[in-house]
Amino acid sequence: MGLWRIRATVDDRPGYLSVLTASLALRSVNILAVQVHTTEGGAVDDFLVDAPDTMTEPELHAAIERGRGRDAFVVRAEAQGLADQPTRALALAGRLVHDPDSLGEALVTLLDAAEARWRPAGTVVLHGFDEERMTLIDPAGGTYEVLRPAPAFTPAEYARAQALVEVGGALVRRTAEQTTLLLPDGTELLIRAATGDDVDGVRRLLARSSAQTRRRRYLGVTHGPSDARLRRMLEPSSGLTLLAVRVDPAGEEQVVATASLLVEGDLGEVALLVEDAWQRRGIGTALLRRLISAAQRMNASAIVAHVGADNVAMLRTLRRFGVTGRDDRDGALLSLTLPIPGTGRRTAPDETPAASG
Structure with a gap:
């Protein structure tokens, strides 16, 4: 027996495919796989068949014509063609x-x-x-x-x-979006975009972080989001989430920081979390710089960050990037707006979107 690939067009009407397959069966041609492509000219049937060794290409063409097939293409096939x-x-x-x-x-x-x-x-x-x-x-x-x-x-x-x-x-x-960040002490971290597969790694990061760090990131919620919500945050429909990852010699990854950007219209919202043991080493600044560049590519005119009044390190970092104007304050929560370089308007505080959590 020999493998052949056959493609032929038949009228896209009930029963016409069975007529073609019956014509092939009469010649002891065994159909191993079939696909149907719908086109304006009819149904294009693509077969992988096992035919007797004595059967020739003209004989296959004749069987196709008797089965009401037209515009036939017949060629020898290799064994790898068995994969659908x-x-x-x-x-x-x-x-x-x-x-x-x-x-x-x-x-x-x-x-x-x-x-x-x-x-x-x-x-x-x-x-x-x-x-x-x-x-x-x-x-x-x-x-x-x-x-x-x-x-x-x-x-x-x-x-x-x-x-x-x-x-x-x-x-x-x-x-x-993947790059290597070299810290002042010589430690290297991988900076890359997050995916839904990173839920477990980020969940372990949250478990290692203090309640205060989680509260500052999730605006009062210390246990963090559910796995379903965390997965959506890692792959936002309009925005970007970056991870700072330490890779050990065996190739195992440990997430040490996350940074998220959500964009709605021409306004973005950022939020960062750095594991306690890795804070004050420039990781948050490096991640924020990349989020600002991403917001610029997404045509955002400004980004906003919701920060607790006691989060001195984050406030200092944001002001280093050029936060201007007065802060919009709601109790212990500050909302700071950062204009994106190269864009026109300055977003007013009352245009701030809801916090991402």
């Missing part, structure tokens, strides 16, 4: 996690394409696809032009490729 498309796509996404620069090769593998050509940013290329060419925006800059003479690309394949590109984009952004 979801498994294949997940494997390629996992490959990108370890090697974000392999997006072009991943697209070629996903689409069984002939090649992927990269074009630099500034080249006038519209993203989309036709029968033989698919163009996708490279999240790192430029575009990928993926070529496959046959079979014709389908909308489903374009959607899969776009999803893989989005995974690559998330990894590129995460890598760009």
Whole structure:
């Protein structure tokens, strides 16, 4: 028996797929996997089949035609084709996690394409696809032009490729936001964007922190947020959460500080927590500087911080960054507004959003 890949278009009407499969079965062709791509021209059926060794390509074409298939594409397949498309796509996404620069090769593998050509940013290329060419925006800059003479690309394949590109984009952004912070005593910390997988690490950070530190971060709540809320805070829908992480020689991570930015309209809100044993070493200042840069990229005109009047270290840090004007005070809570460099207006105190908790 030999493996073949078959793609054919049939009318998108009840029973037509069964006619095609019955025609193949009459020739002892065993269907191992099937996918259906909906297009304007009909349903494009993509088969991986096991056919008798004596069967030739013309004989397969004839069986497809008798089964009311048209525009057939038939080619020998390799054993790796036995993996279904979801498994294949997940494997390629996992490959990108370890090697974000392999997006072009991943697209070629996903689409069984002939090649992927990269074009630099500034080249006038519209993203989309036709029968033989698919163009996708490279999240790192430029575009990928993926070529496959046959079979014709389908909308489903374009959607899969776009999803893989989005995974690559998330990894590129995460890598760009990752840096090493060198403390005055020579200690190195990794600064990176948080993900939902960091809930346990941040929960351990809170457990090591004093009640006062937790109260200052969560504005009077000493036990911290629930795991569900903490996960949302680590991956805000509009904003960014950074972690300062110490990595031991074995590669184990210990989160020692968090810094969050939430953006609503043109106003951002920041909040920081540094573990007691790591305070007064410049970590909060370094994290705040990166949040200010992120707020600028998100077109925020100002950021606000809600700080307890007794949090002298945080107040000093904020004023070092240029907090101006009077403080908006509510009992023991101060709300300080910091204009973002390069933006126009100064946000008034009464425009302050609700605290993030």
